[in-house]
Amino acid sequence: MYDVAIVGAGPAGATLARYLSGRCRVLLLHRQRKKCCGGILAPESQKMLAKFDLALPREVLVDPQPFAVAVWDLQSQLVRHYARQYVNIDRNAFDHWLISLIPSDVDIRAGAVYRRSQCSDNNNLEIFFTEKEEIRSERVRFLVGADGSFSTVRREFFAGHPNPKRYIALQEWFELQAVLPENSPKNGIDFRNDYVGIFDSGITDFYAWTVPKNEQIILGGAIPYGGKTRETFERLKTKLKNAGFCFDFPFYREAGFLFRPLNPFSVCLGSDRIFLVGEAAGLISPSSAEGISPALTSAYYLAQTFDSQGFNPAVYRKSLCSLRWQLWLKTIKIPVMFYPWFRKQIMRTGFTALDCLL
Numbered sequence: 613m614y615d616v617a618i619v620g621a622g623p624a625g626a627t628l629a630r631y632l633s634g635r636c637r638v639l640l641l642h643r644q645r646k647k648c649c650g651g652i653l654a655p656e657s658q659k660m661l662a663k664f665d666l667a668l669p670r671e672v673l674v675d676p677q678p679f680a681v682a683v684w685d686l687q688s689q690l691v692r693h694y695a696r697q698y699v700n701i702d703r704n705a706f707d708h709w710l711i712s713l714i715p716s717d718v719d720i721r722a723g724a725v726y727r728r729s730q731c732s733d734n735n736n737l738e739i740f741f742t743e744k745e746e747i748r749s750e751r752v753r754f755l756v757g758a759d760g761s762f763s764t765v766r767r768e769f770f771a772g773h774p775n776p777k778r779y780i781a782l783q784e785w786f787e788l789q790a791v792l793p794e795n796s797p798k799n800g801i802d803f804r805n806d807y808v809g810i811f812d813s814g815i816t817d818f819y820a821w822t823v824p825k826n827e828q829i830i831l832g833g834a835i836p837y838g839g840k841t842r843e844t845f846e847r848l849k850t851k852l853k854n855a856g857f858c859f860d861f862p863f864y865r866e867a868g869f870l871f872r873p874l875n876p877f878s879v880c881l882g883s884d885r886i887f888l889v890g891e892a893a894g895l896i897s898p899s900s901a902e903g904i905s906p907a908l909t910s911a912y913y914l915a916q917t918f919d920s921q922g923f924n925p926a927v928y929r930k931s932l933c934s935l936r937w938q939l940w941l942k943t944i945k946i947p948v949m950f951y952p953w954f955r956k957q958i959m960r961t962g963f964t965a966l967d968c969l970l
């Protein structure tokens with residue numbers, strides 16, 4: 613019998629497990645799968661790591677370290693740089709590092725995939741998961757879904773709750789040399805050194821991005837779910853080719869779901885015996901898709917509410933007020949960033965406050 617079962621060992625699940633360790637019996641189901649991610653740590657994530665007294669190890673960092681974001685409006689062909697101190701990371705190394713910090717009293721089941729739960733005796737739950745191709749079960753007092761944007765726990769227990777808007781994010785990896793044979797910026801864009809946000813309402817109502825990773829570069833884009841994802845991504849590449857950048861020969865492709873909480877009511881933190889943290893709860897920036905800091909923050913605050921009675925839903929909700937408020941403020945700014953006419957005017961003026969919109 614466990615006190616808490618956590619589904620997912622991303623930033624949210626790993627952080628929650630670490631902070632619950634030593635206080636109760638924890639089972640962590642860790643489906644091992646490479647995460648599709650840009651690997652950019654925003655200042656908010658850096659602040660949370662500092663709050664946890666953690667410094668990023670060298671093997672998590674990748675070059676270059678962008679100190680600005682280049683915003684490229686494909687429709688108006690305007691480019692502007694806005695200062696923001698990001699840290700460029702290898703996302704898988706980051707996740708492994710967070711898992712390596714979990715003390716040994718947490719029972720980590722590598723490769724285990726959560727399936728479903730049913731009520732057991734004394735108001736407890738019996739959870740079912742697949743491990744080494746066998747169906748296993750355990751009894752638990754509390755279940756936490758830290759299983760990201762396609763959360764099985766959220767779909768199972770909170771299907772009636774409004775969902776955030778859903779996107780498919782595609783990413784392709786390229787050798788930098790193939791995309792940029794010459795070692796110099798073009799059209800005001802320096803793909804070798806810049807983290808670039810690409811905006812074009814003909815492609816998506818969200819955005820696309822490039823992130824340099826050592827001698828490679830990721831091209832990614834978030835396309836509304838239900839659209840013609842691959843065709844749309846190819847159209848983006850054609851537009852980039854017309855602008856002089858050849859994203860023709862990827863050596864690796866990946867895709868993942870992405871939540872975009874445009875409505876504050878789509879955040880669902882759970883209640884009673886079942887809780888949600890991180891992106892499963894719908895906690896992710898609706899303007900930039902930065903989700904690592906809300907994952908770290910929500911996991912930390914949920915762990916703080918744990919005592920002999922278990923988790924306290926009211927305290928959890930209260931402690932996330934400020935985070936939810938910050939995310940909601942970002943939705944107010946969306947019209948400025950994502951409507952072509954407004955964006956063009958703002959970019960023309962060189963309005964430096966644009967960095968806080970991302």
Ligand SMILES: Cc1cc2nc3c(=O)[nH]c(=O)nc-3n(C[C@H](O)[C@H](O)[C@H](O)COP(=O)(O)OP(=O)(O)OC[C@H]3O[C@@H](n4cnc5c(N)ncnc54)[C@H](O)[C@@H]3O)c2cc1C
Nearest residue numbers: 620622623624643649650651652726760781890891903904
């Ligand atoms: C393409 C893309 C690029 C992004 N780029 C950035 C970025 O640069 N910076 C940023 O801050 N955010 C970025 N995000 C968002 C960020 O990746 C997520 O918001 C963040 O990882 C959320 O953390 P989490 O721990 O809640 O969930 P996740 O990191 O998604 O972790 C969930 C974990 O649960 C596991 N899991 C899922 N289902 C089960 C199951 N049934 N059983 C067991 N385990 C399960 C998964 O394998 C995974 O390990 C990006 C997202 C996408 C899709």
